[in-house]
């Protein structure tokens with residue numbers, strides 16, 4: 575009976591505490607939920623201006639497992655130009671204008687595949703601390719080796735099917751990546767501390783969505799043709815068009 579007497583007065587206190595905690599959690603959740611804010615978008619294209627350049631063939635004869643994967647000769651992807659002049663593999667991103675906002679990495683991992691002894695995609699962009707899944711479905715061993723300036727360098731041998739998981743904690747545009755086994759294998763990985771970036775598609779087009787309205791410096795990066803910059807102001811629910819023209823040798 576004595577024990578009961580001691581415990582009983584605590585139960586209402588515990589209930590009150592639990593209710594208070596639940597209420598606090600609810601208030602915190604409501605406060606943390608993002609408001610449905612009006613957003614802005616930037617749409618456009620990267621173009622190549624200059625003499626037509628043919629892609630370079632890759633000789634994969636040193637590894638028959640790589641050569642066998644191609645029915646037509648594989649070509650380099652450092653300059654992919656569409657028939658209309660659209661330039662692929664350009665990273666278009668917010669370089670300035672976000673103030674001191676901070677962003678959590680997305681739950682979804684970014685994925686880079688080694689397919690037919692080439693990196694897919696050739697240019698990948700992801701957020702700081704976002705998980706990177708490196709996939710090797712080729713019937714050969716690769717050795718993925720990013721060579722960063724601002725992140726830790728790593729170098730991993732990856733037999734067929736073996737999972738490799740990594741992440742880059744610091745912003746860097748962009749990290750050259752090579753395979754230590756196959757010298758023709760090259761890609762770039764760009765790391766951003768915010769989610770406002772996009773890579774142009776095979777026709778050179780991009781669509782940068784869900785931007786907070788504001789004034790931004792937008793940059794467009796290409797591994798061979800350098801970086802271009804434009805300043806733009808976009809309002810709530812507004813879409814603006816941007817074009818970046820890259821010239822051979824510029």
Ligand SMILES: [Cu+2]
Nearest residue numbers: 716753755756
């Ligand atoms: Cu390789």
